[in-house]
Amino acid sequence: MGSAAGTGQGGKARLVSGLASLALHALAAAGVLAVSGMEPPSVPHGPARLTVVTLKAEARPPAPEPEETVHPRAGGEPRPAAPPILAQAPEQSFAAGPAPALPEAPVAQVRQAPALPPPPPPVRQERAEDGFAAYQQQLWRHIAARRPQGAGLSGEATVRFRLSPAGALLSAEIAGSSGSANLDRIALRTLRLASPMPAPPQGMASERLVFTLPVRFH
């Protein structure tokens, strides 16, 4: 009783507010256009959407995505088919300890410049693993700097994603759900917005450009 919303407020009210709303949205839309016109969109539209790709066989060469910018390999360089042991080594030392290797890693407000990644180091077979370890750090910092704001729920979503040799996000999926669809989607969206990532070291085998990242929501 008496709670019927807006009883007696005539169409005038709706008209004015409707116009106001329209004007605001036009403004917002103009803003978006201006913004998107100002700089080339960093994330290509179609495929960069959260397409969930089920990776069928690991041995299969990466399905060529329309946008994939494949850097021509340095001439005649042999494919760094690192043995599994070597491939795991940096990962283990990296993932040991509580996120230690990363120098600053302040929790609150890391804001990394979306600057261009430094020019890839010269590809030297013996230094490839060092380069990959450094790249992992660079990649982690790039994503961490673009971390989202949580949604007031706690949980850990592990995302698995694949990058192109240029650092573009080819696919992302949830490898371990947080138990909340909302948190899982925030984690996936974070990756999409962080693309393009820093370019991996040149000559890195595409099979190695697959990563998992736990996103812990507090």
Place this chain on the structure above:
Amino acid sequence: MTFSRALCASLLATSCLLPAAALAQDATSLPPVDVESATSGAGEAAPLGGAVVGRDEIRRRQAGTSDTADLLRSVPGVSANTGGGFSSMPAIRGMTEQRLRVTVDGHPIDLSCPNDMNSPLSYTDPQTIQAIRVLAGVAPVSAGGDNIGGVIDVTSARPQFSGQGSTISGELSAFYRSNGDGFGGSARVTVAGENLSATYTGSYTQSENYSGGGNRGVVRSTEFAKTDHALELAAQGGFGLVRLKGGYHFAPYEGFANQAMDMTDNRSWFVNLGYEGEFDFGSVRFTADYRDTDHEMNFLADKLPGAMPMNTEVHTFSAALKLDMPLSARDTLRTGWEYHHQWLNDYWPPVPGSMMMGPNTFVNLNAARRNRLGTFGEWEARWNERLTGVIGVRIDRVSMNSGTVQPYGTGMMNMNDAMAAAAFNAADRERAEVNWSASGIVSYALADGVSLELGYAHKARSPNLYERYSWGRGAMASRMIGWYGDGNGYVGNLNLRPERADTLSAALDAKGEGWSLRIAPYYTHVDDYIDAVFVKKITNMMGMPTPWVQLQFANQQAEFYGVDLSGEVALRRGAGRDGTTLSASLSWLRGQNLSDGGPLYRQMPLNARASLQHRQGPLEAGVELEWVSEKTRVDATRNEPVTAAYALLNLRLGYDLGAVQLSVEALNLLDKAYDLPLGGVSLGDHKATGLLRPVPGRGRSVNLGLSTRF
């Protein structure tokens, strides 16, 4: 379309969970990224000028007060205007509660009393609050419209879900206060399943009159009792998160030391609905709520004999939709719509046998309505690692109306009111305004750990129902209106214009190894500030002078400026959370009425607090010194009392037994006698003793607290 796409995406994501896990072996695993939540759950920018008081801090202090606004006094720039024992009205940088947006779990609660006795925060209990977020200075327009002074949002516990199976968790607490024999308790119990969760929160608190410090004696009309209960159901799934919460509040009595009336019954129930969804394009937040309040005023024991029932019924409905759309790692676009409806009846039944208060019901507000429709657009950009900006525009359309009114009678004693009612009923009472607001905030990191925030905002607020539609001009009728605690009479004004404020604010934040410092100056100019101007001196029924005056709400010019300082130094660091910390804050403020050249009412004088906090293993000890300078800048229009400087010493001890946490504290340890600078005058004492004094602050109180979590 996008919704269903997102749904498909998530279904796919879940369905390919197993193969993905099998493949995870080959992926290079990166270390975890930790993501902190904004307490509101919405992705709003939290400006440097803001503050969050979290559960740990509240738990530490919940034995000492049942008044949420009182808790907020620890935030630099926030003060509490004295009301009842659980109904202080918070003020941010000199702007009183009526100029703020105060929400509980994001849902607004309206003014529902001519004295603002059941203020929004009176529906919260420190024992069950999860966090309080204060946006001082320049709040982004996405944080809400129809306010010029900032935003206070109280949040209760967020829903919890179990990983698998079902879990039960919760918190129980109880306290006792020696001063006023206050006691209370609370319970929160959450039963959580994987996708469903139910949380019950309940609390009870009561107290007798408290004693002032030193020789001030008992402060009359400060007793209170209330209970709050709420049940929240939450469900999550591919659709997102839905929360449905219903609650009931009952306050059988609450004395008001600085009002002519007391609250003798307040019942309110509400239903809140919330939806949170995450999609490809961004976040969706929808809230809707309905609240029904029945509020009654009369006299409690200290103000007897006599009777004067005054009843207020309020229904409110609001709905809001917010979209948060990250366009790129740099740009985020926010937009939202909000509708708010308030319906209010305020009537004073006749008093049998009274010549003056009869024979009819005094109709103060008759089906008064205040509707607001708002929309905003906001753009946030992280230009680079150092520079962030938020700009936004907002439009709110406020429309108000009120039905015809009537006085108690039309005899000689009611002549002033009878004439005023006739004029009010003849006037066109429908009002509508379109208020626009804008805010712009830039944050710049000058160096590692040093950041500077600059903000500008233009904000507007339309008058509330009582400011616009109170019409009584009789001495008694007008003295029933007002939340100022000054004993004066207030007459509404149909011709009030909305307040429009321009605020410039800055915050310099510096952090180093074991220390931090924040300096936040601000300046606000308010056009059409709703203050009050002199109408006449109030005489009693014999025609003899009284200490009171009758005032009328009027638009004035006003300005506020000041600075808030706060800092912290770690004196010693031990293992884990052990250590000793010294923290201090200071607030200085000037509020000036530019139209009459005098100071504004209820402006907190220079004040500072310093505390030493020591933690060692299960033991936590704290010493706090609170200092407030004399208040000589007083509002002459309202005959605001001058108050002397004072310093209070508080001691706190906490011990964690593992399953149970104990706390013992002594507030105002030295039992210092002092008057509350924002307390107004002690009308309860005046009625009993005939002596008029400012409202004394609470004397020494030893408080015991007990809590357990499971």
